[in-house]
Amino acid sequence: MITQAASSITGKEVDAVFFTVAAICVVMLALISFFIVYFVIKYNSKRHPTPVDIPGNKTLETVWTVVPVLIVLFIFYLGWTGFEKRFEVPEDAMTINVTARQWSWSFEYEGGLTETELRLPVGKPVKLELTSSDVIHSFYIPAFRVKKDVVPGLTDNFLWFTPDAVGVYDLFCAEYCGLSHSSMITKVHVMEEAEFIGWKEGKLRKAEKEAAASLAGDVVDHVSIGRRLSVEKGCVSCHTVDGSPLIGPTWKGLYLKKETVITGGAERLTLVDAEYIRKSMLEPGADVVKGFPPIMPSQEGVLTEDEIEALIEYIKSLSDNKR
Amino acid sequence: MSDEYYREEVSGAAPVTGFYDSSGRRAGFTPWLLSWIFSLDHKRIAILYLVSTLSFFAVGVSLGFLIRLELIAPGATIVDARTYNAFFTLHGVIMIFLFIIPVTTGVFGNFLLPIQIGAKDMAFPRLNLLSWWFYIIGAALVLLSLFTGDGLPDTGWTFYVPYSLKTAADISLTAFALFILGFSSILTGINFVTTVHKLRAPGMRWHRLPLFVWSIYSTAWILVIATPVLGMTLLLVIAERTLGLGIFDPVRGGDPILYQHLFWIYSHPAVYVMILPGMGIVAEIIPVFTRRVIFGYRAIAYSSVMIAVVGSMVWGHHMFVSGFSKTAAFVFSLFTFLVAIPSAIKVFNWISSLYRGSIVLEAPFLLALVFIFQFTVGGLTGLILGTLSVDVHLHDTTFVVGHFHYMKFGGGGFAFFAGLHYWFPKIFGRMYIKRYANIAVAFLFVGFNTLYFPMLVMGYKGMPRRYFDYLPEFQLYHVVSTVGSWILITGLIIMFVNLIYSIRRGEKAGANPWGGATIEWQTTSPPPVLNFVDPPVVDRGPYDYR
Numbered sequence: 001m002i003t004q005a006a007s008s009i010t011g012k013e014v015d016a017v018f019f020t021v022a023a024i025c026v027v028m029l030a031l032i033s034f035f036i037v038y039f040v041i042k043y044n045s046k047r048h049p050t051p052v053d054i055p056g057n058k059t060l061e062t063v064w065t066v067v068p069v070l071i072v073l074f075i076f077y078l079g080w081t082g083f084e085k086r087f088e089v090p091e092d093a094m095t096i097n098v099t100a101r102q103w104s105w106s107f108e109y110e111g112g113l114t115e116t117e118l119r120l121p122v123g124k125p126v127k128l129e130l131t132s133s134d135v136i137h138s139f140y141i142p143a144f145r146v147k148k149d150v151v152p153g154l155t156d157n158f159l160w161f162t163p164d165a166v167g168v169y170d171l172f173c174a175e176y177c178g179l180s181h182s183s184m185i186t187k188v189h190v191m192e193e194a195e196f197i198g199w200k201e202g203k204l205r206k207a208e209k210e211a212a213a214s215l216a217g218d219v220v221d222h223v224s225i226g227r228r229l230s231v232e233k234g235c236v237s238c239h240t241v242d243g244s245p246l247i248g249p250t251w252k253g254l255y256l257k258k259e260t261v262i263t264g265g266a267e268r269l270t271l272v273d274a275e276y277i278r279k280s281m282l283e284p285g286a287d288v289v290k291g292f293p294p295i296m297p298s299q300e301g302v303l304t305e306d307e308i309e310a311l312i313e314y315i316k317s318l319s320d321n322k323r
Numbered sequence: 324m325s326d327e328y329y330r331e332e333v334s335g336a337a338p339v340t341g342f343y344d345s346s347g348r349r350a351g352f353t354p355w356l357l358s359w360i361f362s363l364d365h366k367r368i369a370i371l372y373l374v375s376t377l378s379f380f381a382v383g384v385s386l387g388f389l390i391r392l393e394l395i396a397p398g399a400t401i402v403d404a405r406t407y408n409a410f411f412t413l414h415g416v417i418m419i420f421l422f423i424i425p426v427t428t429g430v431f432g433n434f435l436l437p438i439q440i441g442a443k444d445m446a447f448p449r450l451n452l453l454s455w456w457f458y459i460i461g462a463a464l465v466l467l468s469l470f471t472g473d474g475l476p477d478t479g480w481t482f483y484v485p486y487s488l489k490t491a492a493d494i495s496l497t498a499f500a501l502f503i504l505g506f507s508s509i510l511t512g513i514n515f516v517t518t519v520h521k522l523r524a525p526g527m528r529w530h531r532l533p534l535f536v537w538s539i540y541s542t543a544w545i546l547v548i549a550t551p552v553l554g555m556t557l558l559l560v561i562a563e564r565t566l567g568l569g570i571f572d573p574v575r576g577g578d579p580i581l582y583q584h585l586f587w588i589y590s591h592p593a594v595y596v597m598i599l600p601g602m603g604i605v606a607e608i609i610p611v612f613t614r615r616v617i618f619g620y621r622a623i624a625y626s627s628v629m630i631a632v633v634g635s636m637v638w639g640h641h642m643f644v645s646g647f648s649k650t651a652a653f654v655f656s657l658f659t660f661l662v663a664i665p666s667a668i669k670v671f672n673w674i675s676s677l678y679r680g681s682i683v684l685e686a687p688f689l690l691a692l693v694f695i696f697q698f699t700v701g702g703l704t705g706l707i708l709g710t711l712s713v714d715v716h717l718h719d720t721t722f723v724v725g726h727f728h729y730m731k732f733g734g735g736g737f738a739f740f741a742g743l744h745y746w747f748p749k750i751f752g753r754m755y756i757k758r759y760a761n762i763a764v765a766f767l768f769v770g771f772n773t774l775y776f777p778m779l780v781m782g783y784k785g786m787p788r789r790y791f792d793y794l795p796e797f798q799l800y801h802v803v804s805t806v807g808s809w810i811l812i813t814g815l816i817i818m819f820v821n822l823i824y825s826i827r828r829g830e831k832a833g834a835n836p837w838g839g840a841t842i843e844w845q846t847t848s849p850p851p852v853l854n855f856v857d858p859p860v861v862d863r864g865p866y867d868y869r
Contacts, residue, residue, distance in 0.1 A: 011716075017713055032670060036695065043613070043682050048679070055616050057618075076660045076709070080656065080711055087649055136485070138719055147644050148715075152579065153576075174787045176788075178408075182787075182792040294491055
C-alpha cells in the first residue's frame with residue numbers, strides 16, 4: 001500500500017511544484033512570524049514607552065504590492081504548465097473505460113474485459129474515460145497525483161497518466177457520493193508489461209470460452225456469471241454473501257425467506273421470490289426491507305434481462321431453499 | 324429618515340442610561356422578552372444576534388467535536404456512516420449559514436457601524452429587526468428539516484446535484500430555509516450600505532471612517548450582490564426535486580456542473596463575507612494597543628474594496644477537477660492568485676503598524692496577532708491550492724478542510740473573538756477577568772493549530788475529505804487532530820465562561836478602558852439609547868491619538 005510517493009511522471013512534476021510553492025510559503029510565514037514576535041518584544045510599552053506615528057510609506061506599499069504580484073504570477077505559471085499537460089493525451093495511450101457508481105468502480109478494457117481492480121502495465125501511458133451511472137464521484141489515485149470528477153451525463157471526460165513504478169496503490173472516490181463514500185476504494189496494480197499482457201489474455205480467453213459455451217447451447221453456468229456480475233456491477237459493496245448485513249440485506253439464505261418490507265410507509269410480510277428480487281433491482285424503492293435505508297439505485301437500463309436472470313440464479317444458489 | 328421617527332419610537336421617557344437595562348424588567352418576563360425581540364435599537368438587535376449566533380456556534384462546535392471523536396480510529400468508533408454524514412452536513416450548514424456569515428456583521432456590524440460613524444441607529448431600523456427575524460425563521464426551518472425527511476440531511480453543506488436530488492432527506496426544506504436566511508443577508512447588506520452613505524456624522528468624511536466600517540461596507544455590497552444568486556439556485560434545486568424540471572439532473576438532460584457554478588458564484592464571495600469584517604476588527608485593534616496611528620490607512624481601506632471586487636471572480640477555483648475547460652481553469656487560477664494581493668497588502672500594513680509603537684499585550688491584541696498568523700497560513704495554503712497542477716492532487720482532501728478552517732475559523736472566528744474581547748467593555752459596560760482571557764487565548768492558539776495543521780499534512784498524503792472510514796496509515800494524524808479539538812474546546816469553555824460571568828460580575832469598565840480614538844469610545848459604556856448624549860463632532864482621523 002503506497003499512497004505517499006509520487007509514482008507517476010505527472011506525480012513527480014506535481015511534487016516538484018508543490019515543494020517549490022510550499023518553500024515560498026514557509027519563507028513568507030517565517031518572515032511574517034519573525035517580524036510579529038520581534039516588534040512585539042522590541043516595541044513593548046515597557047521598553048518603548050513613547051510611540052512614533054508613521055502613517056504610511058509609498059515606496060514600501062509599492063514594493064510589497066509589486067513583489068508579491070511577481071511571485072504569484074510565477075507560481076501561477078508553474079501550476080498552469082503542469083496542468084495543461086493533463087489535457088494532451090499521448091497517441092499510444094491505452095484506453096480503459098471507467099464506470100463509477102454508488103459505491104464501487106469498474107474498469108472495462110478493450111475487448112470487453114471488465115474488472116473491479118485496475119491493472120496497468122508500468123511505463124505505458126493510460127487514458128481513462130470516466131462515466132458515472134448515478135451521482136458525481138471523483139477518481140483519485142493519490143500516489144499518481146491524479147484526480148478527476150466523474151460526472152453523470154458528461155461526455156469525453158477523461159484523465160491520463162503514466163505509472164512509473166511497479167506496485168499496488170490505493171484508488172479513492174474523492175467527491176462525496178452518499179452513505180458509503182469512504183468505502184468506495186479499490187486497488188491499482190501496476191505490473192511489468194509482460195505480466196500484464198499475460199494476465200489480460202488469460203482473462204480474455206476465459207471469457208471467450210464462456211461465450212462459446214453459451215453459443216453452442218451448452219448448459220450456461222448462470223451461477224458463476226451471476227457471481228462475476230455481483231462484483232462487476234458493485235452489488236457486493238452493499239450486499240454480503242456470508243450472512244452479515246451491510247448496507248443492504250445479505251444474500252445468504254435470502255431466497256424464499258419471509259421478510260418484513262415497507263411498502264408506501266406500511267409494513268407487510270412478503271416472500272423473497274424471483275419476482276420480488278427482480279422488482280427490487282428495477283424499482284428498489286417500492287418494497288424496502290425493514291431496517292435498511294431506502295437508498296439502492298435502480299438497475300433499470302444498467303442490467304440486461306440476461307444479467308438479471310444470472311444474478312437471480314446466483315442469489316438462489318446462496319440459499320438452502322432452492323425449490 | 325427623520326429624527327422625528329426615532330423620537331416617536333423611543334418615546335420621551337428614554338433615559339440616558341445603558342440601552343439594555345432601561346426598560347421593562349420589573350414588569351415581568353414577557354414584557355422584558357418582547358422589549359428585546361421586537362426592539363428597533365441596533366444595539367439590542369446586535370445582542371440578539373450575539374445570543375442566537377453563539378448558540379448555534381455551540382451546536383456546531385459540538386458536532387465538530389463528535390466528528391473528530393469518530394475519526395480518532397478507522398472504522399465505526401462512536402456512530403455509523405449515516406450519522407457521520409449527517410454530522411458533517413449539519414456542522415457545515417450551521418457553522419456557515421447560521422454562525423460565521425451572520426455573526427460578525429450581525430453582532431459588530433449592528434452594534435458598531437452606527438456608533439462608529441456617529442449615527443443614532445441604522446438607516447432602516449425596522450428592516451434591521453426583520454433581518455434578525457428572517458435569520459430566526461430560517462434557522463428554525465433548518466432545524467425543522469431535520470425531522471421532516473427520511474433521515475437527516477446528508478449532502479454536505481454544498482448540496483451538490485445530482486446527489487441532493489436523490490437523497491431521501493428533506494433537502495427541499497433545508498434549501499428553503501437557506502433561501503430565507505439569504506433574505507436576512509440581503510436586507511442587512513442594503514441597510515448597512517445605506518447607513519454608511521446617508522447617516523455619517525458631520526465631519527465624518529470617507530477617509531475618516533474607521534477601517535472596520537470600510538470592511539463592513541465592502542462586506543455589505545457582497546451580501547447585496549452575491550446572495551440573490553444563492554437564493555435563485557436553491558429555488559431551482561427545490562423546483563428540480565419537486566417538479567423534475569431537468570435543469571441540473573443529467574437524466575433529464577440537465578447539467579450538474581451548472582449547479583456548481585451557480586453555487587460557488589455565491590459561496591466564494593461568501594468566504595469574504597466571513598473574513599472581511601474580521602480584517603476590519605483587527606485593523607481597529609492594532610492601533611489601539613500599539614498606541615500609534617495605523618500604517619497605510621488607505622491601502623487597508625481600498626484593499627477591502629479590491630477583495631470584494633476580485634473575490635467575485637474566482638469561484639471557479641472550487642471546480643478545477645470538475646471537468647471544465649482549460650481556458651476556464653486558466654482564468655480562475657489567475658484571478659485566484661490576484662485576490663491574494665490585497666490580503667497580503669493588509670498583512671504587511673498590520674505588521675508595519677507594530678513598528679515603533681508602544682505595545683500593550685492584552686487579550687484582544689493577542690487574538691489579533693494569532694489571527695494574523697493563522698490567516699497567513701490560510702492564505703498561503705490558498706496559494707498552494709490555487710496552483711493548478713497541485714490542486715488536482717489536493718482538491719477534496721483534508722488539505723482543503725485544513726485550509727478553509729485556517730481561513731474561516733482561524734481567521735474569521737478568531738477575529739470575532741478578538742472583537743468580542745475588544746468591544747466587550749463597550750457593549751456590557753464591564754471588563755472580563757484579563758488573566759483568564761489570556762489563558763484562554765493560549766489554549767485556543769495551541770488547540771487550533773494542533774487540530775488543523777495535521778489535516779494539511781495528511782491531505783497532501785492523500786486523505787480524502789468527508790470520509791467516515793480511512794486507511795490505517797492516516798491514523799496518527801487523525802489522533803493528533805482529535806487531541807487538538809479537545810484543547811481548542813477547553814479554550815473555548817474558559818473564554819466563554821469568563822465572558823458570561825463578567826457580563827454581570829465584571830468590574831465596571833468606564834467609557835474608554837483601552838484608550839481608543841474611534842468615536843464609539845467617546846460615549847458611555849454601554850452607550851445610551853440613541854448612542855450619544857451630545858452629537859459627536861468629527862474633526863480628525865480614526866486613529867489620531869494626539
